[in-house]
Amino acid sequence: MPFLTSFIISITTWIAPLHLCSSQTPGQLGTTANIRHIVIGRCFTYTTLINPSLRFDCEEIWRRFEEAVIHQASCNVTEDDYNQVFHAMSQIQPCDRFLFWSKTRTLVHSYAAVVPHFWTLEDTLAGYMFNELIWCGQEEDSDFDFNSCPEWSVCRTHPVFSLWKRASQTFAEAACGNITVLLNGSIVNAFNRKSMFGSVELDSLNPHRVKYVNIKVVTNLDGPQIESCSQGSIVDLIHVLRSRGFRWTCTDSDPTLMILQCVQDLTRPYCQRHASILLQQQNLTSN
Template sequence: MVRESSSHRRQRCRCLLLSLTVILILGAVVVLAAVIFAKKKDPPAELSQWKGSGSTGNLKEIMLGRCFIYTRIVNPELRSDCLKIWEAFKNAFISKNPCDITEQDYQPLMELAAHPILCNKTLLWSKTSELAHKYTKVQGNLLTLEDTLLGYMADGLTWCGSPSNSEINYESCPHWRECANNPSSIFWKLASRTFAESACGVVHVMLNGSISHAFVNSSIFGSVEVHHLNPKKVHLMKIWVMHNIRGQSSDSCSSSSIKELKSIIEGRNIAFSCKDDHRWSNLSRRRQEPAGQVNEAKVYSWFWL
Protein backbone atom coordinates (compact mmCIF):
# COMPACT_ATOMS: atom_id res chain seq x y z
CA MET A 1 0.00 0.00 0.00
CA VAL A 2 1.42 3.34 -1.12
CA ARG A 3 0.98 6.17 1.31
CA GLU A 4 -0.17 9.52 -0.05
CA SER A 5 2.48 12.15 0.43
CA SER A 6 1.70 15.19 2.55
CA SER A 7 2.16 17.49 -0.47
CA HIS A 8 -0.48 15.54 -2.41
CA ARG A 9 -2.88 15.75 0.52
CA ARG A 10 -2.41 19.49 0.79
CA GLN A 11 -2.97 19.91 -2.96
CA ARG A 12 -6.14 17.85 -2.85
CA CYS A 13 -7.45 19.88 0.10
CA ARG A 14 -6.77 23.12 -1.76
CA CYS A 15 -8.69 21.78 -4.78
CA LEU A 16 -11.64 20.79 -2.62
CA LEU A 17 -11.61 24.15 -0.84
CA LEU A 18 -11.46 25.98 -4.14
CA SER A 19 -14.34 23.93 -5.56
CA LEU A 20 -16.41 24.58 -2.45
CA THR A 21 -15.68 28.31 -2.65
CA VAL A 22 -16.72 28.41 -6.30
CA ILE A 23 -19.97 26.58 -5.50
CA LEU A 24 -20.76 28.98 -2.67
CA ILE A 25 -20.06 32.02 -4.85
CA LEU A 26 -22.24 30.68 -7.67
CA GLY A 27 -25.00 29.92 -5.18
CA ALA A 28 -24.84 33.45 -3.80
CA VAL A 29 -25.00 34.91 -7.32
CA VAL A 30 -28.07 32.81 -8.15
CA VAL A 31 -29.84 33.89 -4.96
CA LEU A 32 -28.98 37.56 -5.54
CA ALA A 33 -30.18 37.38 -9.13
CA ALA A 34 -33.46 35.79 -8.02
CA VAL A 35 -34.02 38.56 -5.45
CA ILE A 36 -33.31 41.31 -8.01
CA PHE A 37 -35.59 39.67 -10.57
CA ALA A 38 -38.39 39.34 -8.05
CA LYS A 39 -38.11 43.00 -7.12
CA LYS A 40 -38.31 43.99 -10.78
CA LYS A 41 -41.49 41.94 -11.21
CA ASP A 42 -43.25 43.46 -8.21
CA PRO A 43 -44.62 47.01 -8.56
CA PRO A 44 -43.05 49.68 -6.34
CA ALA A 45 -44.58 49.75 -2.89
CA GLU A 46 -45.55 53.40 -3.33
CA LEU A 47 -47.58 52.62 -6.47
CA SER A 48 -50.70 51.94 -4.43
CA GLN A 49 -50.31 55.00 -2.22
CA TRP A 50 -52.18 57.66 -4.17
CA LYS A 51 -53.37 61.08 -3.05
CA GLY A 52 -56.98 60.51 -4.06
CA SER A 53 -59.59 58.61 -2.11
CA GLY A 54 -59.98 54.91 -2.74
CA SER A 55 -62.71 53.25 -4.76
CA THR A 56 -66.24 53.92 -3.55
CA GLY A 57 -67.29 51.33 -0.99
CA ASN A 58 -69.55 48.55 -2.27
CA LEU A 59 -68.82 49.70 -5.81
CA LYS A 60 -70.24 46.59 -7.47
CA GLU A 61 -73.47 46.65 -5.49
CA ILE A 62 -74.01 50.37 -6.14
CA MET A 63 -73.42 50.11 -9.88
CA LEU A 64 -75.56 47.00 -10.27
CA GLY A 65 -78.34 48.62 -8.22
CA ARG A 66 -78.26 51.74 -10.38
CA CYS A 67 -78.25 49.64 -13.54
CA PHE A 68 -81.31 47.68 -12.40
CA ILE A 69 -83.14 50.91 -11.47
CA TYR A 70 -82.30 52.50 -14.81
CA THR A 71 -83.32 49.53 -16.96
CA ARG A 72 -86.48 48.78 -14.99
CA ILE A 73 -87.74 52.23 -13.92
CA VAL A 74 -85.93 55.09 -15.67
CA ASN A 75 -85.83 53.51 -19.12
CA PRO A 76 -87.67 50.16 -19.04
CA GLU A 77 -87.54 49.89 -22.85
CA LEU A 78 -83.78 49.50 -22.65
CA ARG A 79 -82.78 45.85 -22.65
CA SER A 80 -79.34 45.53 -21.08
CA ASP A 81 -77.57 42.81 -19.13
CA CYS A 82 -76.41 44.60 -15.97
CA LEU A 83 -74.05 41.80 -14.93
CA LYS A 84 -72.28 41.84 -18.30
CA ILE A 85 -72.03 45.63 -18.14
CA TRP A 86 -70.46 45.41 -14.67
CA GLU A 87 -67.93 42.82 -15.85
CA ALA A 88 -66.98 44.97 -18.86
CA PHE A 89 -66.62 47.98 -16.57
CA LYS A 90 -64.45 46.11 -14.05
CA ASN A 91 -62.26 44.56 -16.73
CA ALA A 92 -61.38 48.03 -18.00
CA PHE A 93 -59.31 48.86 -14.91
CA ILE A 94 -58.81 45.75 -12.77
CA SER A 95 -55.23 44.35 -12.50
CA LYS A 96 -53.90 47.45 -14.30
CA ASN A 97 -51.73 50.39 -13.36
CA PRO A 98 -54.31 53.11 -12.56
CA CYS A 99 -52.13 55.71 -14.26
CA ASP A 100 -51.94 53.75 -17.52
CA ILE A 101 -55.59 53.28 -18.53
CA THR A 102 -56.52 53.73 -22.20
CA GLU A 103 -59.73 54.40 -24.12
CA GLN A 104 -59.38 50.93 -25.64
CA ASP A 105 -59.82 49.48 -22.14
CA TYR A 106 -63.32 50.98 -21.97
CA GLN A 107 -64.35 50.42 -25.59
CA PRO A 108 -66.10 47.05 -24.97
CA LEU A 109 -68.10 48.71 -22.18
CA MET A 110 -69.19 51.61 -24.39
CA GLU A 111 -70.39 49.25 -27.09
CA LEU A 112 -72.21 46.98 -24.65
CA ALA A 113 -74.09 49.79 -22.84
CA ALA A 114 -74.80 52.04 -25.85
CA HIS A 115 -78.39 53.16 -26.41
CA PRO A 116 -79.89 55.74 -28.78
CA ILE A 117 -80.54 59.38 -27.80
CA LEU A 118 -83.41 61.08 -29.61
CA CYS A 119 -82.61 64.11 -31.77
CA ASN A 120 -82.87 67.56 -30.12
CA LYS A 121 -82.60 65.97 -26.65
CA THR A 122 -78.88 66.43 -25.87
CA LEU A 123 -77.83 68.82 -23.11
CA LEU A 124 -74.10 69.42 -22.66
CA TRP A 125 -72.79 71.41 -19.71
CA SER A 126 -69.65 72.88 -18.20
CA LYS A 127 -69.31 74.14 -14.60
CA THR A 128 -73.10 73.89 -14.20
CA SER A 129 -73.47 70.29 -13.05
CA GLU A 130 -76.03 70.86 -10.30
CA LEU A 131 -78.19 73.20 -12.36
CA ALA A 132 -78.07 71.09 -15.53
CA HIS A 133 -79.20 67.99 -13.65
CA LYS A 134 -81.95 69.87 -11.82
CA TYR A 135 -83.13 71.10 -15.19
CA THR A 136 -83.35 67.68 -16.82
CA LYS A 137 -84.94 66.15 -13.72
CA VAL A 138 -87.67 68.79 -13.49
CA GLN A 139 -88.27 69.59 -17.14
CA GLY A 140 -87.77 66.06 -18.46
CA ASN A 141 -87.31 66.94 -22.12
CA LEU A 142 -83.49 66.93 -22.35
CA LEU A 143 -80.77 64.46 -21.36
CA THR A 144 -77.29 65.04 -19.97
CA LEU A 145 -74.58 62.38 -20.09
CA GLU A 146 -75.47 61.48 -16.51
CA ASP A 147 -79.02 60.72 -17.67
CA THR A 148 -77.75 57.92 -19.93
CA LEU A 149 -77.21 54.39 -18.60
CA LEU A 150 -73.43 54.57 -18.11
CA GLY A 151 -73.51 58.14 -16.80
CA TYR A 152 -76.27 57.21 -14.37
CA MET A 153 -74.31 54.20 -13.12
CA ALA A 154 -70.94 55.95 -12.64
CA ASP A 155 -72.00 59.45 -11.53
CA GLY A 156 -70.15 60.55 -8.39
CA LEU A 157 -68.23 57.28 -7.97
CA THR A 158 -64.48 56.57 -7.75
CA TRP A 159 -62.70 53.40 -8.83
CA CYS A 160 -59.27 51.94 -9.57
CA GLY A 161 -57.33 48.69 -9.35
CA SER A 162 -53.72 47.61 -8.90
CA PRO A 163 -51.32 45.79 -11.24
CA SER A 164 -50.28 43.48 -8.40
CA ASN A 165 -53.68 41.83 -7.87
CA SER A 166 -57.18 41.42 -9.29
CA GLU A 167 -58.94 43.31 -6.50
CA ILE A 168 -60.61 46.72 -6.47
CA ASN A 169 -58.40 49.24 -4.63
CA TYR A 170 -60.43 50.69 -1.77
CA GLU A 171 -57.39 52.32 -0.12
CA SER A 172 -56.42 55.04 -2.59
CA CYS A 173 -56.78 56.01 -6.25
CA PRO A 174 -54.86 58.59 -8.29
CA HIS A 175 -56.06 62.16 -8.06
CA TRP A 176 -56.55 63.61 -11.54
CA ARG A 177 -53.58 65.91 -10.91
CA GLU A 178 -51.31 62.89 -10.30
CA CYS A 179 -51.83 61.39 -13.74
CA ALA A 180 -54.10 62.10 -16.70
CA ASN A 181 -54.69 58.47 -17.68
CA ASN A 182 -56.49 57.44 -14.51
CA PRO A 183 -59.62 55.23 -14.66
CA SER A 184 -62.19 57.98 -13.97
CA SER A 185 -60.75 60.61 -16.32
CA ILE A 186 -60.43 58.22 -19.24
CA PHE A 187 -63.94 56.87 -18.63
CA TRP A 188 -65.60 60.30 -18.58
CA LYS A 189 -63.66 61.58 -21.59
CA LEU A 190 -64.63 58.56 -23.68
CA ALA A 191 -68.22 58.60 -22.43
CA SER A 192 -68.43 62.34 -23.23
CA ARG A 193 -67.02 61.78 -26.70
CA THR A 194 -69.49 58.95 -27.36
CA PHE A 195 -72.38 61.09 -26.07
CA ALA A 196 -71.39 64.01 -28.31
CA GLU A 197 -70.97 61.76 -31.35
CA SER A 198 -74.49 60.40 -30.89
CA ALA A 199 -76.11 63.87 -30.76
CA CYS A 200 -78.33 65.02 -33.61
CA GLY A 201 -80.57 67.96 -34.49
CA VAL A 202 -80.26 70.77 -31.93
CA VAL A 203 -77.66 70.47 -29.16
CA HIS A 204 -78.25 72.53 -26.03
CA VAL A 205 -75.37 73.70 -23.83
CA MET A 206 -75.53 75.16 -20.33
CA LEU A 207 -72.52 77.27 -19.29
CA ASN A 208 -71.71 79.17 -16.11
CA GLY A 209 -71.69 82.96 -16.56
CA SER A 210 -70.79 83.59 -12.91
CA ILE A 211 -67.13 82.64 -13.45
CA SER A 212 -64.49 84.54 -15.40
CA HIS A 213 -64.71 82.38 -18.54
CA ALA A 214 -67.93 80.58 -19.37
CA PHE A 215 -66.16 78.64 -22.10
CA VAL A 216 -62.76 77.06 -21.42
CA ASN A 217 -60.85 75.10 -24.06
CA SER A 218 -59.37 72.70 -21.52
CA SER A 219 -62.73 71.54 -20.10
CA ILE A 220 -64.22 68.24 -21.25
CA PHE A 221 -66.87 70.25 -23.09
CA GLY A 222 -64.23 72.42 -24.78
CA SER A 223 -61.60 69.75 -25.48
CA VAL A 224 -63.78 66.71 -26.20
CA GLU A 225 -67.49 67.28 -26.81
CA VAL A 226 -67.24 70.37 -29.02
CA HIS A 227 -64.88 68.62 -31.43
CA HIS A 228 -66.85 65.36 -31.67
CA LEU A 229 -70.23 66.76 -32.66
CA ASN A 230 -71.05 65.49 -36.14
CA PRO A 231 -71.89 68.43 -38.48
CA LYS A 232 -73.77 66.00 -40.71
CA LYS A 233 -76.17 65.26 -37.85
CA VAL A 234 -76.08 68.42 -35.69
CA HIS A 235 -77.35 71.62 -37.34
CA LEU A 236 -77.59 74.01 -34.38
CA MET A 237 -75.96 74.59 -30.99
CA LYS A 238 -78.00 76.61 -28.51
CA ILE A 239 -75.91 78.12 -25.70
CA TRP A 240 -77.47 79.15 -22.39
CA VAL A 241 -75.14 81.28 -20.26
CA MET A 242 -76.58 81.04 -16.74
CA HIS A 243 -75.83 83.34 -13.81
CA ASN A 244 -76.03 82.97 -10.06
CA ILE A 245 -79.05 84.99 -8.92
CA ARG A 246 -77.17 85.81 -5.70
CA GLY A 247 -73.96 86.96 -7.36
CA GLN A 248 -72.51 89.12 -10.10
CA SER A 249 -72.43 88.23 -13.78
CA SER A 250 -68.85 87.65 -14.88
CA ASP A 251 -69.39 86.39 -18.42
CA SER A 252 -72.17 86.57 -21.01
CA CYS A 253 -73.08 85.83 -24.61
CA SER A 254 -71.15 88.93 -25.69
CA SER A 255 -67.90 87.91 -23.94
CA SER A 256 -64.69 86.90 -25.65
CA SER A 257 -64.90 83.29 -24.45
CA ILE A 258 -68.36 82.79 -26.00
CA LYS A 259 -67.18 84.47 -29.20
CA GLU A 260 -64.30 81.97 -29.28
CA LEU A 261 -66.78 79.11 -28.90
CA LYS A 262 -68.97 80.61 -31.64
CA SER A 263 -65.97 80.72 -33.98
CA ILE A 264 -65.15 77.05 -33.31
CA ILE A 265 -68.74 75.86 -33.81
CA GLU A 266 -69.39 77.87 -36.95
CA GLY A 267 -66.02 76.75 -38.28
CA ARG A 268 -67.40 73.20 -38.08
CA ASN A 269 -70.46 74.22 -40.15
CA ILE A 270 -72.88 74.14 -37.22
CA ALA A 271 -75.19 77.10 -36.59
CA PHE A 272 -74.83 78.91 -33.26
CA SER A 273 -77.13 80.86 -30.95
CA CYS A 274 -76.66 82.17 -27.41
CA LYS A 275 -79.00 83.41 -24.70
CA ASP A 276 -78.24 84.77 -21.25
CA ASP A 277 -80.24 83.30 -18.33
CA HIS A 278 -82.58 81.14 -20.35
CA ARG A 279 -86.02 80.58 -18.84
CA TRP A 280 -88.10 77.71 -20.10
CA SER A 281 -91.32 79.00 -21.66
CA ASN A 282 -93.37 76.28 -19.96
CA LEU A 283 -92.05 77.05 -16.47
CA SER A 284 -95.59 77.63 -15.20
CA ARG A 285 -96.54 74.15 -16.33
CA ARG A 286 -94.29 72.39 -13.84
CA ARG A 287 -95.72 69.36 -12.07
CA GLN A 288 -98.60 70.00 -9.73
CA GLU A 289 -97.41 70.48 -6.15
CA PRO A 290 -99.48 69.64 -3.05
CA ALA A 291 -101.30 72.70 -1.68
CA GLY A 292 -98.95 75.00 0.20
CA GLN A 293 -95.83 73.05 -0.92
CA VAL A 294 -94.53 74.93 -3.95
CA ASN A 295 -90.98 73.73 -4.65
CA GLU A 296 -88.76 76.83 -4.85
CA ALA A 297 -85.95 74.76 -6.36
CA LYS A 298 -88.14 74.28 -9.42
CA VAL A 299 -89.05 77.97 -9.62
CA TYR A 300 -85.39 79.03 -9.60
CA SER A 301 -83.86 75.95 -11.14
CA TRP A 302 -83.22 77.71 -14.45
CA PHE A 303 -80.54 79.83 -12.77
CA TRP A 304 -77.18 78.82 -11.37
CA LEU A 305 -77.70 78.34 -7.63
Protein backbone atom coordinates in the same frame (compact mmCIF):
# COMPACT_ATOMS: atom_id res chain seq x y z
CA MET B 1 -103.68 77.79 -7.06
CA PRO B 2 -101.77 80.82 -8.45
CA PHE B 3 -99.53 80.06 -11.40
CA LEU B 4 -96.27 81.02 -9.68
CA THR B 5 -97.04 79.03 -6.53
CA SER B 6 -97.86 75.86 -8.44
CA PHE B 7 -94.78 76.31 -10.63
CA ILE B 8 -92.51 76.74 -7.60
CA ILE B 9 -94.00 73.69 -5.86
CA SER B 10 -93.46 71.64 -9.00
CA ILE B 11 -89.84 72.74 -9.29
CA THR B 12 -89.13 72.20 -5.59
CA THR B 13 -90.56 68.68 -5.75
CA TRP B 14 -88.17 67.81 -8.56
CA ILE B 15 -85.12 69.56 -7.12
CA ALA B 16 -85.29 68.36 -3.52
CA PRO B 17 -83.96 64.82 -4.17
CA LEU B 18 -80.97 66.21 -6.06
CA HIS B 19 -79.47 67.69 -2.91
CA LEU B 20 -79.47 64.29 -1.21
CA CYS B 21 -76.94 62.79 -3.63
CA SER B 22 -73.64 63.94 -2.19
CA SER B 23 -70.29 62.83 -3.51
CA GLN B 24 -67.72 60.95 -1.50
CA THR B 25 -66.00 62.79 1.31
CA PRO B 26 -62.35 63.80 0.84
CA GLY B 27 -61.28 61.08 3.27
CA GLN B 28 -62.62 58.29 1.06
CA LEU B 29 -59.72 58.10 -1.36
CA GLY B 30 -59.94 54.46 -2.39
CA THR B 31 -62.43 52.68 -4.63
CA THR B 32 -66.01 53.26 -3.49
CA ALA B 33 -67.04 50.54 -1.06
CA ASN B 34 -69.46 47.95 -2.50
CA ILE B 35 -68.89 49.32 -5.98
CA ARG B 36 -69.93 46.06 -7.65
CA HIS B 37 -73.31 46.02 -5.92
CA ILE B 38 -73.83 49.73 -6.60
CA VAL B 39 -73.03 49.53 -10.32
CA ILE B 40 -75.03 46.37 -11.00
CA GLY B 41 -77.89 47.63 -8.83
CA ARG B 42 -78.02 50.93 -10.70
CA CYS B 43 -77.99 49.05 -13.99
CA PHE B 44 -81.01 46.98 -12.96
CA THR B 45 -82.78 50.09 -11.65
CA TYR B 46 -82.17 51.92 -14.91
CA THR B 47 -83.31 49.09 -17.17
CA THR B 48 -86.27 48.13 -14.97
CA LEU B 49 -87.69 51.45 -13.77
CA ILE B 50 -86.11 54.36 -15.65
CA ASN B 51 -85.95 52.98 -19.18
CA PRO B 52 -87.62 49.54 -19.20
CA SER B 53 -87.52 49.36 -22.99
CA LEU B 54 -83.78 48.67 -22.80
CA ARG B 55 -82.38 45.15 -22.66
CA PHE B 56 -78.86 44.91 -21.25
CA ASP B 57 -76.91 42.22 -19.44
CA CYS B 58 -75.90 44.09 -16.28
CA GLU B 59 -73.62 41.31 -15.07
CA GLU B 60 -71.80 41.29 -18.41
CA ILE B 61 -71.34 45.06 -18.32
CA TRP B 62 -69.79 44.73 -14.87
CA ARG B 63 -67.46 41.94 -16.01
CA ARG B 64 -66.18 44.04 -18.89
CA PHE B 65 -65.73 47.04 -16.59
CA GLU B 66 -63.82 44.92 -14.11
CA GLU B 67 -61.57 43.56 -16.86
CA ALA B 68 -60.76 47.10 -17.97
CA VAL B 69 -59.63 48.24 -14.53
CA ILE B 70 -58.16 45.45 -12.42
CA HIS B 71 -54.63 44.20 -13.08
CA GLN B 72 -53.91 47.72 -14.33
CA ALA B 73 -51.73 50.32 -12.68
CA SER B 74 -53.94 53.01 -11.15
CA CYS B 75 -52.66 55.59 -13.65
CA ASN B 76 -52.69 53.40 -16.73
CA VAL B 77 -56.29 53.01 -17.91
CA THR B 78 -57.15 54.68 -21.23
CA GLU B 79 -60.44 55.42 -22.97
CA ASP B 80 -59.79 52.49 -25.31
CA ASP B 81 -59.66 50.12 -22.35
CA TYR B 82 -63.38 50.82 -21.90
CA ASN B 83 -64.35 50.01 -25.50
CA GLN B 84 -65.88 46.66 -24.57
CA VAL B 85 -67.80 48.25 -21.69
CA PHE B 86 -69.48 50.76 -23.97
CA HIS B 87 -70.03 48.15 -26.66
CA ALA B 88 -72.02 46.16 -24.10
CA MET B 89 -74.31 49.11 -23.33
CA SER B 90 -74.70 50.85 -26.68
CA GLN B 91 -77.71 53.13 -26.38
CA ILE B 92 -79.77 54.94 -29.03
CA GLN B 93 -80.58 58.45 -27.84
CA PRO B 94 -83.35 60.70 -29.21
CA CYS B 95 -82.51 63.78 -31.27
CA ASP B 96 -83.28 67.34 -30.11
CA ARG B 97 -82.79 66.45 -26.43
CA PHE B 98 -79.04 66.58 -25.85
CA LEU B 99 -78.00 68.93 -23.05
CA PHE B 100 -74.30 69.69 -22.48
CA TRP B 101 -72.84 71.75 -19.65
CA SER B 102 -69.69 73.12 -18.09
CA LYS B 103 -69.33 74.55 -14.56
CA THR B 104 -73.12 74.46 -14.09
CA ARG B 105 -73.57 70.97 -12.66
CA THR B 106 -76.20 71.60 -9.96
CA LEU B 107 -78.28 73.95 -12.09
CA VAL B 108 -78.17 71.82 -15.24
CA HIS B 109 -79.59 68.78 -13.48
CA SER B 110 -82.29 70.88 -11.86
CA TYR B 111 -83.06 72.22 -15.33
CA ALA B 112 -83.22 68.73 -16.83
CA ALA B 113 -85.47 67.60 -13.97
CA VAL B 114 -88.14 70.25 -14.57
CA VAL B 115 -87.79 70.26 -18.36
CA PRO B 116 -87.95 66.51 -19.10
CA HIS B 117 -87.33 67.17 -22.77
CA PHE B 118 -83.61 67.43 -22.03
CA TRP B 119 -81.15 64.55 -21.82
CA THR B 120 -77.74 64.87 -20.12
CA LEU B 121 -74.80 62.50 -20.04
CA GLU B 122 -75.85 61.50 -16.53
CA ASP B 123 -79.22 60.38 -17.95
CA THR B 124 -77.56 57.72 -20.09
CA LEU B 125 -76.98 54.24 -18.70
CA ALA B 126 -73.23 54.83 -18.42
CA GLY B 127 -73.70 58.16 -16.68
CA TYR B 128 -76.30 56.76 -14.31
CA MET B 129 -74.25 53.71 -13.36
CA PHE B 130 -70.93 55.40 -12.63
CA ASN B 131 -71.94 58.86 -11.43
CA GLU B 132 -70.00 60.04 -8.34
CA LEU B 133 -68.13 56.75 -7.91
CA ILE B 134 -64.37 56.33 -7.49
CA TRP B 135 -62.33 53.33 -8.59
CA CYS B 136 -58.85 52.15 -9.47
CA GLY B 137 -57.13 48.80 -9.81
CA GLN B 138 -53.88 47.28 -8.65
CA GLU B 139 -51.32 45.99 -11.11
CA GLU B 140 -50.15 43.28 -8.72
CA ASP B 141 -53.60 42.22 -7.51
CA SER B 142 -56.84 40.94 -9.06
CA ASP B 143 -59.06 43.38 -7.23
CA PHE B 144 -59.84 47.07 -6.91
CA ASP B 145 -57.75 49.22 -4.60
CA PHE B 146 -60.11 50.14 -1.78
CA ASN B 147 -57.43 51.98 0.19
CA SER B 148 -55.99 54.60 -2.12
CA CYS B 149 -56.67 55.94 -5.62
CA PRO B 150 -54.76 58.85 -7.18
CA GLU B 151 -56.33 62.24 -7.78
CA TRP B 152 -57.43 62.97 -11.34
CA SER B 153 -54.76 65.65 -11.66
CA VAL B 154 -51.96 63.16 -10.97
CA CYS B 155 -52.22 61.28 -14.27
CA ARG B 156 -53.75 61.71 -17.72
CA THR B 157 -54.93 58.10 -17.86
CA HIS B 158 -56.77 58.00 -14.55
CA PRO B 159 -59.36 55.18 -14.67
CA VAL B 160 -62.26 57.44 -13.65
CA PHE B 161 -61.26 60.30 -15.94
CA SER B 162 -60.77 57.93 -18.88
CA LEU B 163 -64.25 56.44 -18.48
CA TRP B 164 -65.91 59.86 -18.35
CA LYS B 165 -63.86 61.00 -21.32
CA ARG B 166 -65.02 57.95 -23.28
CA ALA B 167 -68.61 58.48 -22.13
CA SER B 168 -68.51 62.17 -23.09
CA GLN B 169 -67.13 61.36 -26.52
CA THR B 170 -69.82 58.72 -27.13
CA PHE B 171 -72.56 61.08 -25.94
CA ALA B 172 -71.39 63.93 -28.17
CA GLU B 173 -70.92 61.72 -31.23
CA ALA B 174 -74.55 60.61 -30.88
CA ALA B 175 -75.88 64.18 -30.59
CA CYS B 176 -78.34 65.14 -33.31
CA GLY B 177 -80.94 67.77 -34.10
CA ASN B 178 -81.03 70.84 -31.85
CA ILE B 179 -78.67 70.59 -28.89
CA THR B 180 -78.25 72.87 -25.88
CA VAL B 181 -75.14 73.95 -23.96
CA LEU B 182 -75.45 75.52 -20.50
CA LEU B 183 -72.47 77.67 -19.43
CA ASN B 184 -71.67 79.74 -16.33
CA GLY B 185 -71.46 83.45 -17.11
CA SER B 186 -70.36 84.34 -13.57
CA ILE B 187 -66.85 82.96 -14.03
CA VAL B 188 -63.93 83.78 -16.29
CA ASN B 189 -63.59 81.32 -19.18
CA ALA B 190 -67.12 79.97 -19.10
CA PHE B 191 -66.04 78.15 -22.24
CA ASN B 192 -62.78 76.45 -21.35
CA ARG B 193 -60.87 74.38 -23.89
CA LYS B 194 -59.51 72.26 -21.02
CA SER B 195 -62.96 71.29 -19.72
CA MET B 196 -64.68 68.06 -20.73
CA PHE B 197 -67.04 70.02 -22.95
CA GLY B 198 -64.28 72.12 -24.51
CA SER B 199 -61.70 69.38 -24.97
CA VAL B 200 -63.84 66.32 -25.77
CA GLU B 201 -67.52 66.93 -26.43
CA LEU B 202 -67.24 69.99 -28.68
CA ASP B 203 -64.71 68.28 -30.95
CA SER B 204 -66.90 65.15 -31.11
CA LEU B 205 -70.02 66.97 -32.32
CA ASN B 206 -70.88 66.32 -35.96
CA PRO B 207 -72.12 69.40 -37.91
CA HIS B 208 -73.91 67.07 -40.33
CA ARG B 209 -75.98 65.59 -37.49
CA VAL B 210 -76.46 68.69 -35.32
CA LYS B 211 -78.93 71.25 -36.65
CA TYR B 212 -78.39 74.03 -34.09
CA VAL B 213 -76.17 74.52 -31.06
CA ASN B 214 -78.25 76.56 -28.62
CA ILE B 215 -76.00 78.25 -26.05
CA LYS B 216 -77.54 79.32 -22.74
CA VAL B 217 -75.35 81.52 -20.55
CA VAL B 218 -76.55 81.78 -16.96
CA THR B 219 -75.18 84.08 -14.27
CA ASN B 220 -75.77 84.15 -10.53
CA LEU B 221 -78.73 86.42 -9.81
CA ASP B 222 -76.58 88.48 -7.44
CA GLY B 223 -73.72 88.60 -9.92
CA PRO B 224 -71.11 88.92 -11.04
CA GLN B 225 -71.97 88.94 -14.73
CA ILE B 226 -68.58 88.35 -16.28
CA GLU B 227 -69.41 86.70 -19.59
CA SER B 228 -72.34 86.79 -21.98
CA CYS B 229 -73.21 85.98 -25.57
CA SER B 230 -71.29 89.06 -26.70
CA GLN B 231 -68.25 89.01 -24.44
CA GLY B 232 -65.62 86.73 -22.97
CA SER B 233 -64.93 83.14 -23.91
CA ILE B 234 -68.48 82.65 -25.24
CA VAL B 235 -67.37 84.66 -28.26
CA ASP B 236 -64.53 82.16 -28.73
CA LEU B 237 -67.02 79.28 -28.61
CA ILE B 238 -69.18 80.95 -31.25
CA HIS B 239 -66.09 81.40 -33.43
CA VAL B 240 -65.28 77.68 -33.13
CA LEU B 241 -68.85 76.74 -34.04
CA ARG B 242 -68.82 79.02 -37.07
CA SER B 243 -65.47 77.70 -38.27
CA ARG B 244 -66.79 74.12 -38.14
CA GLY B 245 -70.02 74.93 -39.96
CA PHE B 246 -72.46 74.77 -37.04
CA ARG B 247 -75.52 76.98 -36.84
CA TRP B 248 -76.03 78.44 -33.39
CA THR B 249 -78.14 80.62 -31.11
CA CYS B 250 -77.20 82.24 -27.81
CA THR B 251 -79.21 83.64 -24.92
CA ASP B 252 -78.17 84.96 -21.52
CA SER B 253 -81.64 85.57 -20.07
CA ASP B 254 -83.46 82.24 -20.00
CA PRO B 255 -86.43 82.71 -17.61
CA THR B 256 -86.62 79.07 -16.49
CA LEU B 257 -82.98 79.11 -15.41
CA MET B 258 -83.60 82.32 -13.46
CA ILE B 259 -86.66 80.85 -11.72
CA LEU B 260 -84.68 77.77 -10.72
CA GLN B 261 -82.24 80.03 -8.90
CA CYS B 262 -85.10 81.92 -7.27
CA VAL B 263 -86.43 78.70 -5.74
CA GLN B 264 -83.61 78.82 -3.19
CA ASP B 265 -84.41 82.40 -2.10
CA LEU B 266 -87.68 83.99 -3.20
CA THR B 267 -86.95 87.16 -1.20
CA ARG B 268 -84.32 88.37 -3.66
CA PRO B 269 -85.44 91.62 -5.33
CA TYR B 270 -84.84 90.13 -8.76
CA CYS B 271 -87.02 87.15 -7.93
CA GLN B 272 -89.85 89.38 -6.76
CA ARG B 273 -89.72 91.32 -10.02
CA HIS B 274 -89.63 88.14 -12.07
CA ALA B 275 -92.60 86.71 -10.15
CA SER B 276 -94.67 89.75 -11.08
CA ILE B 277 -93.82 89.32 -14.75
CA LEU B 278 -94.85 85.66 -14.67
CA LEU B 279 -98.15 86.50 -13.00
CA GLN B 280 -98.85 89.18 -15.61
CA GLN B 281 -98.17 86.68 -18.38
CA GLN B 282 -100.49 84.17 -16.73
CA ASN B 283 -103.28 86.76 -16.44
CA LEU B 284 -102.93 87.68 -20.10
CA THR B 285 -103.20 84.07 -21.26
CA SER B 286 -106.21 83.34 -19.01
CA ASN B 287 -108.26 86.37 -20.16
